[in-house]
Amino acid sequence: xxxxxxxxxxxxxxxxxxxxxxxxxxxxxxxxxxxxxxxxxxxxxxxxxxxxxxxxxxxxxxxxxxxxxxxxxxxxxxxxxxxxxxxxxxxxxxxxxxxxxxxxxxxxxxxxxxxxxxxxxxxxxxxxxxxxxxxxxxxxxxxxxxxxxxxxxxxxxxxxxxxxxxxxxxxxxxxxxxxxxxxxxxxxxxxxxxxxxxxxxxxxxxxxxxxxxxxxxxxxxxxxxxxxxxxxxxxxxxxxxxxxxxxxxxxxxxxxxxxxxxxxxxxxxxxxxxxxxxxxxxxxxxxxxxxxxxxxxxxxxxxxxxxxxxxxxxxxxxxxxxxxxxxxxxxxxxxxxxxxxxxxxxxxxxxxxxxxxxxxxxxxxxxxxxxxxxxxxxxxxxxxxxxxxxxxxxxxxxxxxxxxxxxxxxxxxxxxxxxxxxxxxxxxxxxxxxxxxxxxxxxxxxxxxxxxxxxxxx
Amino acid sequence: xxxxxxxxxxxxxxxxxxxxxxxxxxxxxxxxxxxxxxxxxxxxxxxxxxxxxxxxxxxxxxxxxxxxxxxxxxxxxxxxxxxxxxxxxxxxxx
Numbered sequence: 001x002x003x004x005x006x007x008x009x010x011x012x013x014x015x016x017x018x019x020x021x022x023x024x025x026x027x028x029x030x031x032x033x034x035x036x037x038x039x040x041x042x043x044x045x046x047x048x049x050x051x052x053x054x055x056x057x058x059x060x061x062x063x064x065x066x067x068x069x070x071x072x073x074x075x076x077x078x079x080x081x082x083x084x085x086x087x088x089x090x091x092x093x094x095x096x097x098x099x100x101x102x103x104x105x106x107x108x109x110x111x112x113x114x115x116x117x118x119x120x121x122x123x124x125x126x127x128x129x130x131x132x133x134x135x136x137x138x139x140x141x142x143x144x145x146x147x148x149x150x151x152x153x154x155x156x157x158x159x160x161x162x163x164x165x166x167x168x169x170x171x172x173x174x175x176x177x178x179x180x181x182x183x184x185x186x187x188x189x190x191x192x193x194x195x196x197x198x199x200x201x202x203x204x205x206x207x208x209x210x211x212x213x214x215x216x217x218x219x220x221x222x223x224x225x226x227x228x229x230x231x232x233x234x235x236x237x238x239x240x241x242x243x244x245x246x247x248x249x250x251x252x253x254x255x256x257x258x259x260x261x262x263x264x265x266x267x268x269x270x271x272x273x274x275x276x277x278x279x280x281x282x283x284x285x286x287x288x289x290x291x292x293x294x295x296x297x298x299x300x301x302x303x304x305x306x307x308x309x310x311x312x313x314x315x316x317x318x319x320x321x322x323x324x325x326x327x328x329x330x331x332x333x334x335x336x337x338x339x340x341x342x343x344x345x346x347x348x349x350x351x352x353x354x355x356x357x358x359x360x361x362x363x364x365x366x367x368x369x370x371x372x373x374x375x376x377x378x379x380x381x382x383x384x385x386x387x388x389x390x391x392x393x394x395x396x397x398x399x400x401x402x403x404x405x406x407x408x409x410x411x412x413x414x415x416x417x418x419x420x421x422x423x424x425x426x427x428x429x430x431x432x433x434x435x436x437x438x439x440x441x442x443x444x445x446x447x448x449x450x451x452x453x454x455x456x457x458x
Numbered sequence: 459x460x461x462x463x464x465x466x467x468x469x470x471x472x473x474x475x476x477x478x479x480x481x482x483x484x485x486x487x488x489x490x491x492x493x494x495x496x497x498x499x500x501x502x503x504x505x506x507x508x509x510x511x512x513x514x515x516x517x518x519x520x521x522x523x524x525x526x527x528x529x530x531x532x533x534x535x536x537x538x539x540x541x542x543x544x545x546x547x548x549x550x551x552x
Binding site: 011014018019021022023025026027028031032034035036038039041042045046049050052054055056057058060061063064065066067068069070071072073075076077079081084085087088090091092094095097098099101102104105106108109116211212215218219222223225226227229231232233234235236237238239240241242243244245247248251252335337340342343344345347348351352357360362 | 461464467468471472473474475476478479480481482483484485486487488489490491492493494495496497498499500501502503504505506507508509510511512513514516517518520521522523524525526527528529530531532533534535536537538539540541542543544545546
């Protein structure tokens with residue numbers, strides 16, 4: 001009895017630590033403390049679980065924990081910051097898979113008591129399995145294992161029919177008086193296929209929203225299985241993450257001006273051909289002139305995009321920033337909510353290069369300042385500074401909030417070549433009077449600018 | 459567990475999750491997604507109990523997978539979140 005009390009009390013403390021941890025992560029000052037608290041909660045919950053009366057298979061348990069934990073720990077230590085989104089996706093998928101597997105064990109034991117328990121076990125299994133296979137596809141796409149968006153003919157109809165069939169089979173499991181192994185097996189296969197089919201046609205640009213959605217899914221699945229197992233700590237942790245993840249998904253989708261239903265049912269690939277043709281020509285600028293323009297400016301706003309991160313140029317950009325600041329120029333960074341591959345991803349990449357977070361501003365904070373900036377330096381960003389989003393109703397990105405880089409006195413765009421970017425949409429900013437293009441990879445172009453800034457400062 | 463009681467837990471947890479996130483600045487969204495991903499790694503505990511009660515080889519096999527995946531979720535989620543958050547620092551006063 002004392003042991004049961006100890007276990008329950010520990011789960012209770014763990015649940016408090018999870019919530020406090022997430023709360024701590026809501027401010028940059030306390031964020032690191034937050035994850036440590038949540039970590040303490042996790043260790044506590046895991047350790048006391050070994051004391052649960054009447055458990056077997058301890059050897060298997062220890063092997064599974066050591067194996068899964070070690071592989072994930074090592075790969076997590078090694079992964080590059082640019083690859084973080086797909087890493088989160090794969091860990092999240094594993095959580096979903098675990099929730100589905102728990103449901104599978106309970107089905108196999110055939111000891112479900114009551115319709116509500118069976119219903120939640122089935123729901124959790126469905127959501128967890130979809131999250132698992134969907135996350136694996138998301139990982140494969142971002143990792144570049146799977147290159148193209150892949151669309152079935154009549155994709156939406158297939159999605160809906162498959163989803164309905166899966167739900168129908170799940171309903172049959174819930175209603176049936178005894179558990180039918182064939183039905184359960186078919187249900188899991190259907191759910192896994194559903195996750196794959198839903199995720200396949202979604203393009204890379206929309207993937208962060210989908211990963212976030214699957215994160216919320218896994219939370220819900222864990223919460224439901226927590227009810228089935230009778231562990232309130234699982235319910236609380238799962239549902240808190242489910243709610244938080246849903247809100248986060250909404251925030252991301254809003255930032256991209258893409259309702260979640262649009263992302264799931266009308267992928268952007270193929271629609272990218274819209275938009276008016278852009279008149280005018282692109283004007284080039286050399287590294288020396290670009291350096292002079294910024295060296296003698298009083299305010300420079302840097303707009304970094306994923307192209308900068310891919311080129312690994314964030315360290316060079318920070319070096320240039322420090323040089324300019326020494327020369328008395330005010331330099332700040334403007335981050336679009338979807339810069340990088342997840343909201344906040346670019347902040348992580350800049351933080352890695354040593355940029356302090358109080359020099360980084362988001363869209364609402366900075367958009368009014370572009371008009372007072374002498375130079376807006378756009379590095380490897382494209383759609384997020386495309387003024388067509390404000391004016392051209394036929395553009396696929398019309399209505400998306402953008403950074404008003406075009407309102408700065410001068411705009412310098414660092415760009416590899418003359419083509420359109422990731423999404424294939426023509427960018428009116430590149431043809432404006434006050435825009436100059438600095439061609440080259442971000443790494444090399446900024447390197448040259450640094451040399452010229454140094455020469456001007458002697 | 460009492461279904462009605464569980465419903466109350468669901469409701470309160472949902473509001474808690476919503477409130478905790480609603481004041482998070484955009485710069486922390488990625489670490490937060492990763493952090494919340496870590497928190498649902500507590501599914502490991504459910505997996506352990508499922509495996510602990512497993513009897514047939516099939517149940518043991520699936521239970522093993524549950525613990526393996528849950529442990530990977532928790533360990534990986536912690537490492538990447540901690541790595542990201544360790545990099546956030548304010549400008550040092552010179």
